[in-house]
Amino acid sequence: MSSEQTFIAIKPDGVQRGLVGPIITRFEQRGYKLVAMKLVSPSKEHLEKHYEDLADKPFYKGLVTYMLSGPICAMVWEGREAVKTGRTLLGATNPMASAPGTIRGDYAIDVGRNVCHGSDAVESAKKEIDLWFKKEELMSYKPANFDWIYE
Numbered sequence: 111m112s113s114e115q116t117f118i119a120i121k122p123d124g125v126q127r128g129l130v131g132p133i134i135t136r137f138e139q140r141g142y143k144l145v146a147m148k149l150v151s152p153s154k155e156h157l158e159k160h161y162e163d164l165a166d167k168p169f170y171k172g173l174v175t176y177m178l179s180g181p182i183c184a185m186v187w188e189g190r191e192a193v194k195t196g197r198t199l200l201g202a203t204n205p206m207a208s209a210p211g212t213i214r215g216d217y218a219i220d221v222g223r224n225v226c227h228g229s230d231a232v233e234s235a236k237k238e239i240d241l242w243f244k245k246e247e248l249m250s251y252k253p254a255n256f257d258w259i260y261e
């Protein structure tokens with residue numbers, strides 16, 4: 111089974127609104143494997159690095175301030191096409207364009223309060239996992255339900 115890892119984060123609004131459980135549940139119930147998780151308050155420099163590709167956008171400063179506004183639940187999820195499917199589970203960047211049934215489509219309204227982050231490509235997932243986690247924080251195990259999820 112070809113497998114990918116993706117970086118998923120519950121942003122400060124998601125943590126404050128009690129959405130850690132519901133968001134984790136969606137990934138668990140779909141069949142993805144939790145490989146790493148921690149509640150963190152990263153530095154401004156760390157968040158600027160995380161969003162460095164957006165540094166020239168008009169919303170960049172506000173985005174970094176928002177990400178600094180409280181603890182973030184950082185996670186790594188693993189499984190088949192985890193990056194692409196992770197984005198599907200999250201919904202569109204702007205919650206007003208997110209379908210009902212997606213995380214943003216069910217829990218968010220404003221693009222600047224869209225409750226979650228997910229890597230947008232396999233390469234960026236690798237970079238983000240490397241930025242947010244140490245190697246030894248990534249767990250390697252076979253979940254008990256594995257053979258009930260993959261043929």
Ligand code: DAT
Binds near residue numbers: 221
């Ligand atoms: P995504 O988080 O879906 O990968 P992105 O990487 O383009 O989207 O942008 C990162 C975050 O920046 C996004 O989750 C919310 C914020 N953002 C994006 N576009 C925005 C806009 N037009 N106005 C305000 N915030 C925006």
Ligand code: MG
Binds near residue numbers: 228230
């Ligand atoms: Mg992005």
